[in-house]
Amino acid sequence: xxxxxxxxxxEPTHIQGLARYIKWNELGFEAPYTAESGRExxxxxxxxxxxxxxxxxxxxxxxxxxxxxKGKAIHPQLQxxxxxxxxxxxxxxxxxxxxxxxxxxxxxxxxxVENKLNGFRKxxxxxxxxxxQAQELQQKVTGSLDVVRERFVSDLIGxxxxxxxxxxxxxRLLELPSGHQEIGIIVFGxxxxxxxxxxxxxxxxxxxxxxxxxxxxxxxxEHVYVAKxxxxxxxxxxxxxxxxxxxxxxxxxxxxxxxxxxxxxSTVTIGNSRLCTAWEEVPSLxxxxxxxxxxxxxxxxxxxxxxxxxxxSDFQQFRLREEIIPEIIGLTETAADASKVVDYVNNVFDMxxxxxxxxxxxxxxxxxxxxxxxxxKQKWNKELGGEMNLEMWQKLIDCRSEAQIREVVLDYxxxxxxxxxxxxxxxxxxxxxxxxEYLEAHFQDxxxxxxxAELHHLNASYLSVxxxxxxxxxxxxxxxxxxxxKAKELLRDPGIKVYEVSEQVGFQTSAYFAYLFKxxxxxxxxxxxxxx
Numbered sequence: 001x002x003x004x005x006x007x008x009x010x011e012p013t014h015i016q017g018l019a020r021y022i023k024w025n026e027l028g029f030e031a032p033y034t035a036e037s038g039r040e041x042x043x044x045x046x047x048x049x050x051x052x053x054x055x056x057x058x059x060x061x062x063x064x065x066x067x068x069x070k071g072k073a074i075h076p077q078l079q080x081x082x083x084x085x086x087x088x089x090x091x092x093x094x095x096x097x098x099x100x101x102x103x104x105x106x107x108x109x110x111x112x113v114e115n116k117l118n119g120f121r122k123x124x125x126x127x128x129x130x131x132x133q134a135q136e137l138q139q140k141v142t143g144s145l146d147v148v149r150e151r152f153v154s155d156l157i158g159x160x161x162x163x164x165x166x167x168x169x170x171x172r173l174l175e176l177p178s179g180h181q182e183i184g185i186i187v188f189g190x191x192x193x194x195x196x197x198x199x200x201x202x203x204x205x206x207x208x209x210x211x212x213x214x215x216x217x218x219x220x221x222e223h224v225y226v227a228k229x230x231x232x233x234x235x236x237x238x239x240x241x242x243x244x245x246x247x248x249x250x251x252x253x254x255x256x257x258x259x260x261x262x263x264x265x266s267t268v269t270i271g272n273s274r275l276c277t278a279w280e281e282v283p284s285l286x287x288x289x290x291x292x293x294x295x296x297x298x299x300x301x302x303x304x305x306x307x308x309x310x311x312x313s314d315f316q317q318f319r320l321r322e323e324i325i326p327e328i329i330g331l332t333e334t335a336a337d338a339s340k341v342v343d344y345v346n347n348v349f350d351m352x353x354x355x356x357x358x359x360x361x362x363x364x365x366x367x368x369x370x371x372x373x374x375x376x377k378q379k380w381n382k383e384l385g386g387e388m389n390l391e392m393w394q395k396l397i398d399c400r401s402e403a404q405i406r407e408v409v410l411d412y413x414x415x416x417x418x419x420x421x422x423x424x425x426x427x428x429x430x431x432x433x434x435x436x437e438y439l440e441a442h443f444q445d446x447x448x449x450x451x452x453a454e455l456h457h458l459n460a461s462y463l464s465v466x467x468x469x470x471x472x473x474x475x476x477x478x479x480x481x482x483x484x485x486k487a488k489e490l491l492r493d494p495g496i497k498v499y500e501v502s503e504q505v506g507f508q509t510s511a512y513f514a515y516l517f518k519x520x521x522x523x524x525x526x527x528x529x530x531x532x
Contacts (some may be wrong), residue, residue, distance in 0.1 A: 001106075002028060002029055002030045002037050003023070003030070003051040003052060003120075003124060004029070004032075004033065004048060004049060004050050004051050004052070005024070005029050005030075005032040005033070005050070005051065005052040005053075005054060005117070005122060006032060006033040006034070006035065006041060006044055006045065006048075006050045006052070006053050006054070007019060007032050007034045007035070007054045007055075008034075008035045008036075008037070008038065008040075008041040008053065008054070008055040008056065008059070008064070009055070009059070009079070009083070010036055010037065010054070010056065010059045010060060011037065012036060012107075013036045014056065014083075015036070017108070017132075018032070018054065018108070018113065019031070019032055019034060021111055022113060022117070023114065024522055025459050027114060027117050027118055027121060028239075029052070029117065029121075033048065033050070033055075033070045033515065036061065037060075037061060037062065038055075038059060038061065038062025038063070038066060038067040038070075039061065039062060040072070041053070041055070041067055041071070041072055042067070045071055045074050045075060045078075046074060048079065049075070049387075050071075050075055050122055051075075051077075051078070051079060051120070052079045052080075052081065052082045052083045052117065052120050052124075052456070053067075053068070053071055053078055053079070053081070054080075054083065054113070055067055055068065055080070055082060055083065055396055056082075056083050056084075056086070057082050057083065057084040057088050057091040057092055057095055057103075058088055058091060058177070058511055063091070063515060064082055064083075064091070064095055065089070065091065065094050065095045065098060065515070066068070068080050068082075068095050068098050068099055068100050068315055069098040069227060071100065072099040072277050077124070077127055078099070078228070079101055079120040079123060079124060080095070080099060080100040080101055080102075080388065081101070081102050081103065081104065081117070081120070082100045082102070082103040082104075082114070083103070083104055083105075083106065083108060084104075084105060084106065085105070085106050085423050088509055088511065088512070089508065090507065090508055090509060090512040091509070091511070091512050091515070093152055094512070094515075101123075102116045102119070102120075104116065108239065112483070115159045123394070125465065126500055134383065136486060145174075146215075148173060148174065148225075149174065149225040149226065149227065150225075150226070150227040150228065151174075152170050152174060152225060152227075152237075153225050153226070153227035153229075153236075153237045154159075154227050154229055154233055154235075154460065156237065156279065156282050156283075156421075157185070157229065157235060157237075157282055157283055157285075157286040158283065159283045160378060162279060162282075162283075162472065164279055167279055174225070176239065176241050177223060177239055179240055180275060181240055182239070182240055182241070182275045182276075182277060182278065183235065183237070183238070183275065183276050183278075183279065183281075183282060183285075184237075184238050184241070184272070184273045184274070184275045184285065184291065185235055185237050185238070185271070185272075185273045185285050185286060185288070185373070186235070186236040186238070186253070186270060186271070186272055187231065187234075187250075187270070187271040187289045187293060188210070188214055188234040188235070188236070188237050188256065188268055188269075188270050189232060189233050189268065189269045189270070189271070189293055189297075190206070190207075190210055190231075190232040190260070190266060190268055191266065191267040191268060191269055191297070191301035191302060192235070193389040195429045199320055203231070206264050206266065207228075207231055207232075207259075209263060209264060210234065210260060211226075211228050211234060213256050213259045213260060214226055214236065216257040216258055217252040217253075217255050217259075218236055218247075218249070221241070221245060221249065223239040223240060223241070223471075224236055224238045224239075224241075225235070225237045225238075230442070236285065237282070237332070249347060250304075253270050253304050254304070256268065256270075257270070257302065257304070261302075266303065267301045267302030269293050269296065269297055269302060269303055269305070270303070270304045270305065271289035271292055271293040271305045272289070272304070272305065272306045272307060273285040273286075273288060273289045273307055274307040283414075287319070288307070288310055288315060289305075289307075289310075289322075291310070291314075291315050291318055292305055292307075292309055292310040292315075293305060293379050295311070296309065296428060312355070313358070313359065315350070315364065316355065316358060316443065317362060317365070317366075317493055320366045320369070321369065324348055325366075326372055327344075328344065328345060328370060329373055329374070329377060331344055332374065332377070332413075332416070332417060332420065333377075336420060336446070338413075338414060338417035338418060341413055341417055342390075342410055342413055342417070345409060345413050346406075346410060347369075349402075349406045349409075352366070360402060361400075363402050363405050364399060364405055367399075367408065367409045368396055369395050369407060370413075371389065371392055371393060371396065371409070374412070374413070374416050375389045378416070378419075378420070392411075392412045395408045396408050396409075399440045402456055405431060413461070416528060428466055428470050429470065431456065431458075431466065432466060432467055432470040432471060434456065435452065435456060435463070435467065435475075436471070436478065439452075439478060439479055439482060440451070440482055441474070442505065443479060443483050443505065443506055443507065444506035445481045445506065446506065449463065449464060449475055449476075452475065462508070463475075480516065480520070481520075482509075483505040483506055484505075484516070484517065484520050484521065485518060486497070486504070486505050487502075487505045487513070487520075487525070488528065489499050490504060490505070491525055491528055491529045491532070492529070492531070492532055496512070498513075498525045498526060498529075501513070501525065502514075502525075513525070
């Protein structure tokens with residue numbers, strides 16, 4: 001199928017040259033559509049499936065930049081080739097920002113345009129192949145219940161599919177039982193999967209056999225969903241099993257272990273979770289079972305474990321150390337508001353106090369561990385922080401109740417965030433102050449973010465993030481605003497010509513300056529001068 005191209009230029013001779021001399025049919029294109037204005041081009045694009053747009057960058061009424069932006073809104077996969085003069089490169093850069101893929105300079109060379117068109121044809125062919133493959137995959141997924149169930153279980157235990165809308169969507173797709181639900185999981189862990197003597201082929205064969213054994217063993221139960229969550233792990237989610245079904249599954253667990261032992265000489269550890277009634281609890285079930293299995297495997301593999309084997313006190317200590325404290329530390333580094341961190345820590349205490357198995361000594365150990373980790377991460381005002389750390393540690397040691405521990409830890413977190421936030425803000429403020437001073441002194445120069453970052457010994461991406469956080473705008477927006485403000489000041493002087501204003505504020509062409517000025521202020525430079 002031939003592609004469709006559209007040539008847009010306010011000079012008819014330029015259109016005729018491109019239409020006549022390019023070997024359109026050999027390149028896989030129909031004879032091109034033509035237009036002498038952006039408005040005419042948009043009318044064509046609204047009625048025809050244009051694949052490639054070739055446009056002059058500088059045209060009256062509607063520039064090539066504006067045409068590209070509107071054309072992309074109509075045809076998102078539109079490939080765009082801009083044509084410009086040597087002194088219009090800033091226009092081309094702006095066109096690239098709104099979606100143009102390539103440009104050629106005047107005088108136009110037919111071979112160069114043909115090379116670009118050939119590249120566009122290849123890109124469009126690949127995009128079409130990707131779309132076809134995506135549609136094919138969608139059909140396969142829709143037709144393969146096992147694939148859908150596996151994704152559902154994987155998302156659920158990872159916390160990815162917890163929000164209400166997503167659960168409703170999964171419910172419709174899998175016809176999950178509605179109303180009251182009793183949910184549980186069974187984790188099958190292949191013991192010593194990476195043992196020596198197994199080559200890659202053996203690992204693939206055993207992994208495939210492992211998954212097949214679990215599928216076959218649990219195939220008689222309607223609401224049991226199986227997913228392979230790792231090379232040596234399979235998770236089965238079950239919903240609303242009857243007591244008889246639960247007893248029957250117990251026998252199947254032994255069957256699966258026997259199959260793996262007889263066929264592959266391997267042992268499998270199996271962990272059964274407690275039951276819950278809320279989907280939001282499923283990630284916790286998974287973590288509990290994984291912890292229980294890891295502890296039991298230290299002594300012996302190949303066991304079938306039930307939730308009553310879980311030492312809840314040990315598990316909570318594990319969670320505090322490996323999950324909750326790292327989450328708090330991460331929050332102190334990303335949260336702009338100290339109250340968010342304090343609220344989170346307060347919620348952690350609520351959770352801990354709601355558990356009968358949580359001992360006073362464990363609560364105190366959590367407080368000490370959190371304070372120690374925060375003290376280690378401290379960046380600003382080490383001297384003040386050191387005094388505060390000693391004071392708080394002593395207070396924790398002197399605590400005689402859980403309420404006192406909570407009070408001390410929350411007080412420390414609040415004070416820690418104030419010190420850290422103030423120190424970081426001061427450093428950021430001073431740094432960005434130097435950057436803005438430099439930009440205001442060199443706004444006429446064509447300096448890149450990378451060059452600006454190197455001048456201040458920073459990573460370019462990091463500088464961009466800091467600048468936006470401090471100033472509320474990007475470096476590019478700040479520089480453009482600075483140039484426009486200077487231009488307004490110069491335009492008030494009738495002795496300075498518009499093209500001279502353009503040069504003095506750092507633009508290579510007065511046309512591009514006029515375009516940006518009108519885009520920013522709503523007036524052309526001359527209209528602004530006349531008004532003021």
